[in-house]
Amino acid sequence: NAGVTQTPKFRVLKTGQSMTLLCAQDMNHEYMYWYRQDPGMGLRLIHYSVGEGTTAKGEVPDGYNVSRLKKQNFLLGLESAAPSQTSVYFCASSYRGQGANTEAFFGQGTRLTVV
Amino acid sequence: GDSVTQMEGPVTLSEEAFLTINCTYTATGYPSLFWYVQYPGEGLQLLLKATKADDKGSNKGFEATYRKETTSFHLEKGSVQVSDSAVYFCALKAAGNKLTFGGGTRVLVKP
Numbered sequence: 329n330a331g332v333t334q335t336p337k338f339r340v341l342k343t344g345q346s347m348t349l350l351c352a353q354d355m356n357h358e359y360m361y362w363y364r365q366d367p368g369m370g371l372r373l374i375h376y377s378v379g380e381g382t383t384a385k386g387e388v389p390d391g392y393n394v395s396r397l398k399k400q401n402f403l404l405g406l407e408s409a410a411p412s413q414t415s416v417y418f419c420a421s422s423y424r425g426q427g428a429n430t431e432a433f434f435g436q437g438t439r440l441t442v443v
Numbered sequence: 444g445d446s447v448t449q450m451e452g453p454v455t456l457s458e459e460a461f462l463t464i465n466c467t468y469t470a471t472g473y474p475s476l477f478w479y480v481q482y483p484g485e486g487l488q489l490l491l492k493a494t495k496a497d498d499k500g501s502n503k504g505f506e507a508t509y510r511k512e513t514t515s516f517h518l519e520k521g522s523v524q525v526s527d528s529a530v531y532f533c534a535l536k537a538a539g540n541k542l543t544f545g546g547g548t549r550v551l552v553k554p
Contacts, residue, residue: 361542369546370532370545370546371487371544373541373542380542423475427499430536431489436486437485438483
């Protein structure tokens with residue numbers, strides 16, 4: 329049972345470079361999320377998607393773009409990396425709606441360093 | 444907007460001590476509430492959840508009760524172990540289905 333898989337797990341970028349983080353889930357979840365985790369700040373929502381072909385901005389969307397071309401994949405892009413984007417990135421997915429079955433499942437995280 | 448406030452850490456305890464981590468929330472409507480745990484070097488795992496007022500979530504000796512009147516969801520464990528050392532996150536899911544997290548509380552249990 330793979331669950332939520334993030335690639336890569338680690339990456340070092342130079343300022344101005346671009347990269348894409350891939351998130352894949354095999355649970356047929358409608359909702360997918362990208363968070364960043366910074367020391368002392370918990371998890372902050374970057375972008376999310378409520379279904380294939382749809383995306384929406386979260387709390388800290390600037391400097392990031394996302395795409396959800398297939399239901400099982402959610403891509404996070406950095407067009408021009410900045411040191412302020414050094415962080416640990418987590419992808420999550422969940423079923424649609426409220427109630428007992430809407431817990432989010434998380435990937436193992438991607439540690440990104442921008443130098 | 445929705446928000447979650449939880450006590451700042453770190454919380455340092457001795458083994459077998461009682462643990463409480465306070466969590467309060469602000470949300471529209473009737474959110475579902477969650478506690479997630481993050482062990483060192485890992486992603487977040489669901490610890491327990493509650494979906495309506497007065498529900499009690501429990502797992503691995505941890506408990507939390509959904510208190511609508513005080514908008515709280517405090518986490519408790521009667522006797523902690525070294526293996527409970529982790530970061531604990533309180534979270535809510537309200538209208539719009541965005542999962543909103545608190546800042547996290549680091550717990551360190553010493554033998």
